[in-house]
Amino acid sequence: MILRTAARMLGMVLGLMVLVIVAGVLHSGPSQAAQKAARRQQQSKDWPQWRGPNRDGHSPDRGLLDRWPDGGPPLVWTARGLGSGYSSVAVAGGVIYTLGGDGSGTHLAAVDAADGSIRWKTRVGAGSSPNSTPTVHEGLVYTLTTEGDLACVDARNGELRWSKNFGRDYGGRMMSGWGYSESPLVDGEKLVCTPGAPDGVIVALDRKSGATIWKAAMPQVAGNGADGAGYSSIVVSTGGGVRQYVQLVGRGVIGVAAEDGKFLWGYNRIANGTANIPTPIVQGDYVFCSTGYGAGAALLKLSRQGRGIKAEEVYFLDARDLQNHHGGMVLVDKHVYCGHGHNEGFPACVELDTGRIAWKPGRGPGAGSAAVAYADGCLYFRYQNGLLALVRASPRAYELRGQFMLPEVLGESWSHPVIIGGRLYLREQDLLYCYNVAKPG
Numbered sequence: 358m359i360l361r362t363a364a365r366m367l368g369m370v371l372g373l374m375v376l377v378i379v380a381g382v383l384h385s386g387p388s389q390a391a392q393k394a395a396r397r398q399q400q401s402k403d404w405p406q407w408r409g410p411n412r413d414g415h416s417p418d419r420g421l422l423d424r425w426p427d428g429g430p431p432l433v434w435t436a437r438g439l440g441s442g443y444s445s446v447a448v449a450g451g452v453i454y455t456l457g458g459d460g461s462g463t464h465l466a467a468v469d470a471a472d473g474s475i476r477w478k479t480r481v482g483a484g485s486s487p488n489s490t491p492t493v494h495e496g497l498v499y500t501l502t503t504e505g506d507l508a509c510v511d512a513r514n515g516e517l518r519w520s521k522n523f524g525r526d527y528g529g530r531m532m533s534g535w536g537y538s539e540s541p542l543v544d545g546e547k548l549v550c551t552p553g554a555p556d557g558v559i560v561a562l563d564r565k566s567g568a569t570i571w572k573a574a575m576p577q578v579a580g581n582g583a584d585g586a587g588y589s590s591i592v593v594s595t596g597g598g599v600r601q602y603v604q605l606v607g608r609g610v611i612g613v614a615a616e617d618g619k620f621l622w623g624y625n626r627i628a629n630g631t632a633n634i635p636t637p638i639v640q641g642d643y644v645f646c647s648t649g650y651g652a653g654a655a656l657l658k659l660s661r662q663g664r665g666i667k668a669e670e671v672y673f674l675d676a677r678d679l680q681n682h683h684g685g686m687v688l689v690d691k692h693v694y695c696g697h698g699h700n701e702g703f704p705a706c707v708e709l710d711t712g713r714i715a716w717k718p719g720r721g722p723g724a725g726s727a728a729v730a731y732a733d734g735c736l737y738f739r740y741q742n743g744l745l746a747l748v749r750a751s752p753r754a755y756e757l758r759g760q761f762m763l764p765e766v767l768g769e770s771w772s773h774p775v776i777i778g779g780r781l782y783l784r785e786q787d788l789l790y791c792y793n794v795a796k797p798g
Contacts, residue, residue, distance in 0.1 A: 402778040404448040407490040407540030412592050414687040416732035416776040421794050423735060425747050425759025436473035436789040439466050442487040445773040446782050449493040455784055456500060458485035463502040465491060465515060473791060479515030482506025488538035499548055503536025505529060507550060519567035523552035527560060532585040532607030533632055539590040549602055553586025558606060559613050573618035578608040582628025594639040596659030597666045603644055605633045610646045612666060622668040627655050634683040645709060649682030649699045672712040679707055684728040692752045694736050695729055702727025702740055706752050715752040722746050722760045732776040743770040
């Protein structure tokens, strides 16, 4: 009897222990999963720099409209008072950051993503028509003006942390006269940018203090292009097994070692002497590049050569076949999509590996050049005349799935579109439009 009673009590105790353990697992499991889901959701709402989270023109969004209704998607709000310029936007933590100019210089504006209200504006340097897009990282915003004023400000209130000037501090220069236009890159603890100086074509700074870490010297190049910085922005590559920064400068595409700024390689054939603009595409050991003014396009393969890197031309496309003047290019499933033609946005699709033109249907619905981004199976073409087009991202055929005009066009609509958090953001000089492009429900 005593043994049976003891056994029953032991069974009850063990049962209670199991219930406690199970309750703990049930409690902790969903909590951790919810935290991870919340982090993923927050990440999907951020577009913290030029051309998105990975600098490739890709949005992580899903569940977007794959066709637009007549008149376009719903307009959520319009922000005013941002100033002049062609800066696109960065979105982080529910705040939109963009640059604008007025008679007193260039200002960074923080806009509430919920309603378009301006939270604050702060002056970050000289110049009246900025082209650069801010970069946001861990509570800091990095900006660059056409005059080469580089600034680091507090994302909460716009308070200046540190500043540099490309000309004064690095002896930098542009290849031509439209002013600095790149968007600075944050890579770990480094801020990397392109003053365009002979002994510092690219420089790496401590992102928190602005102190110089290294400067990459540019060898003298005879041939196409012009000395100095171009209008492109740096991307990261691991081509040939070496982490490096790839940039399009006045003398063409170059690569410098991320560790110490050692010049690794250069490709001059793609350069023109007026303005080298599009950000290169990097994919594994390959670099795809294109410029306008009759230059063309090329695919390069990077491989180890002793202690350095060799850049070998896989193919070259004549400007008649493909040239992206500006507006950028996106790579989707081994195909490059862009606007083709000098100061034109003729839709084009090119097979990356071979250079074969999959389609070029002609003018397309808009006029002038086209800035291109990708989201959820579709391409967003923003034309110079203020027309937006939605195009299916497929090499099989060109398929237009909707179009609309901006309500008000204040100049050339060159600012790149941003698609994040189910919203389409379109900067138009003093204005910023926000559209809802999420599927209902």
